Amino acid sequence: MRAYSDNDYPSGHKPNWKVIAGLWPYLAEYRGRVLLSLAFLVVAKLATVATPVALKYIVDYLDQGREGELLLWIPVVLVIAYGGLRFGSTLFSELRDAVFARVAERAMRRVSLRVFRHLHNRELAFHLDRKTGGLARDIERGTTGISFLLRFTLFNIIPTLLEILMVAGILLVAFNASYVFAIVLAVVVYVVFSIVVTEWRTRFVREANAQDNQANSRAIDSLLNYETVKYFNNEAFEAEVYDENLADWEHARLKNRLSLAALNSGQALIIGVAMIVIMVMAVREVASGAITLGDFTMVNAYLLQLFIPLNALGFVYREIRQSLVNVERLFGLLQEKPAIEDAANAPALVVNKGEVKFQQVHFAYRADRPILKNVDFTIPAGHTLAVVGASGAGKSTLARLLFRFFDVDQGSITIDGQDIREVSQDSLRAVIGTVPQDTVLFNDTVYRNLAYGRPEATEAEVHRAAEQAHLDNFIRSLPEGYNTRVGERGLKLSGGEKQRVAIARVLLKNPPLLILDEATSSLDSLSEQAILEALNEVSRQRTTLVIAHRLSTVRAADTILVMDHGQIVERGNHSELLAKNGYYARLWLQQQHTNSVREN
Template identity: 60%
Template structure:
């Protein structure tokens, strides 16, 4: 990945180092883990007594032995058998219930950690992300963590313990033959399962990649529903989605066929082992070397052993699948943002709100420079506008001020403080931005505006609504300010969304305000009304205005003209017209367009 990774494995094997990152979450709930392990030991102990109880019951069924055995002893053995069966199930369920809290807490903690981490990553990461695939990776990763923690602790270790106990009992009670068959079959089963599962992990990974890609394609198409309709590209989108679904189908088929091979091989090993054990036991009963009860005990141990062993194969496959699933999640956590705070970063102290761009150079790519030696001073309380042709670097100044990026050279200062040395939260709290492209949450208009200051009162939100000239529009809606705006605000027009954005920034009331083409989506009447409101709320605030319509910034204290990444002119509206330079040419062109 881009800024760092979690030692991702590209050769088809799962990354077992991931497990070490889960231990801290187990350690946080040490008492619960220990209690769950105690329940596990009790459940396994009850399970191991069942074959012995069955052996004694079967041996007592011999006519002569039955006549000599008291009814009380028979009843006691039967009740003990029932108690052992119940204890095995009861303590197993109790174990899962107790440990469930541990896995749920871990999923909560890791999910929140990933969410915070993704929000902490820089703008460049989010411009290149695939939203649908990212969401799927997080969902599969957290689910995989739950499975991994639960089954690694309560299935692999206990099954190994049970295997050791059964081999020991058979060796001690019935000689080496049964023990050797059991041990050989387990080794063969384990080696085959390990190698086959490692082999098929690549198919699990292919299937996950295809699943993420198809989900990304579907979400991307649905989020751009209007664009699809504008160009009547429904069939084109369906064809592209069909390509991704075909890839997903083929990946699922490979995964299913590889699973068939794995299950078939495991079943063959178990069948050969059980047949050998039962055959050997049957011949020994016939020869009088062991009793019918011993035959039942050996058979029961084999059933009890190979059931969890067969399940262990499933668990191992699922654990490998879970490791493949959560690899992307931990790769995501390993991403390092380009924009970070210095260890000794202090809060920004805004006393007057002066801004200085000092010899700033910047480029998004090495082969294309955007800003060249930009010097721009914005005095406290001033309204300074930056104008120029598209691609001149106007919006880049906003991104540098908000520290979405750091300049390649030069500095950006607020009240004499280099913004690269202050905390990001304090910097961004001090700046209010009305962006050119407003994106709203799928919530009510009222709550979208309150987002500017979640702690604000209803009265403060209503005041911001009136200042942004939204009141009349809201009163015309059947549900008023409770109207839901739809995903990304699609139920509102561009101008309505822009006014919601302006109201949101008004509510924040920061000392520094930035307007990036803030009135670009408004009609002339609304534009003039909002310009008056912005002028009012910007009073005594430092304002940076990125403008395309020059008529909106004629009252600016200073206008800076950017051309090909350089500031070529600075001055008031009248001063720049008198210079008859780049600004005067832009003004004349726009005036001519308005007259047409």
């Protein structure tokens, strides 16, 4: 699902108006508030519609008073009533908004939380294929669209229709059908014109937004790559490219402005012609004595009241149409089922010993590119098993399958005899601690990143985990200690420091099973040795799967598996594998030679 920019949708895509029906559950939660806000809406519209009637009587009384005795208190009362109706219209409209605010905001909150949970339940493949920025835009536009649809459908479209019906009824009773016909005809022509022209100019809006996104994306990309621009002395080139994008945006915006002027001018022309026709009808009847001057004033007031909300119809229609597409996209996202789901009534995983078995496992990310072929091994409880091999051999895939980011295509993975596909994912991941190769931290303090391994841990426990990961000296050297912020994605820390944070998190989590995926790849030799000692101490009492490229880090493992092209080609401990003088021995000699060259 691609993330589109504002109004940047396929031209053939039509909004699904049935989406509005999907909003009912969010209204039903506060049914009382919705009904009360609708009641306020009706009262506000009654006051609005009654205002010209009060104005009519004021004008009629003053007009009649020229020929006879004028009692001052009568027009004063009428003026007070007129002002009261205008105030009442505004007051009840505000009360309507105040009462409904909880409904709209709660709907956005409910949907946002639902989407957030849904996305965390999606499989890893979904997030690997998805652009995070586009996903965030889908969520933002969708939740905003829900609020817009709720507010504008209830408080713009419905009130306008209600007011037209009320005014038509009053004019039909007070005057004759010709006024109603003229007003209805004008409204129909106005609405049809607005919809047709808005559809026509949508392409210009889409083009302007697309060019705006292009220019901004180029600017952000250039600024993010600031150092690269400087390295190649390409400031002038970047400015030239950016200006070209801005020129395209300027041209698109000009067409957008001109099309908007055409829309506004056409709407104004329809309103003007309608008012001329209706006012000419009223003037003739005033001249003939069929209606009073107050009636003439009332008709004029009704025309102004009707056409003011219609002025924004083009904008409202376009935004409602846009919101429908955004909400439809969001609901579509929610309807997509995760590829990895718990079995029905899946029990929690129970770890007694911690024995892990991969039994004849086959797996492929794509059907035409198998990754694992008949992989079969056991990690006895409390043992450390290391997997080594060249890049692309399938080592890290083993860790992803054990954590159930993906399901095996054939075979099974069991923990203490329990197939991990038949237990709940939550209980499975609760017993596994992982130190990944690429550690990404939250843009928060060092302390909060450490405590993420077990948020309810005490401060003493967090500090102890930092000491075990050999982080305490580094943290003390920071200006704000544990309260130092690490920056977005932890960019203020070095790779080695981030990996130590990851190790401390796992120590804090204290799980029975460990996965160490290149856990020391970003450390120097001295730091690596210190961390390895801590990890070896921790892993002695835990079942541990170690994914490694550097063979020096797995010498102490109970068992070492050598993988090549998705298959296990050798297995044994370090000494046994060297004695075989096979694949492992060649890798060992190659790495030892490389290290000797670096030292010399």
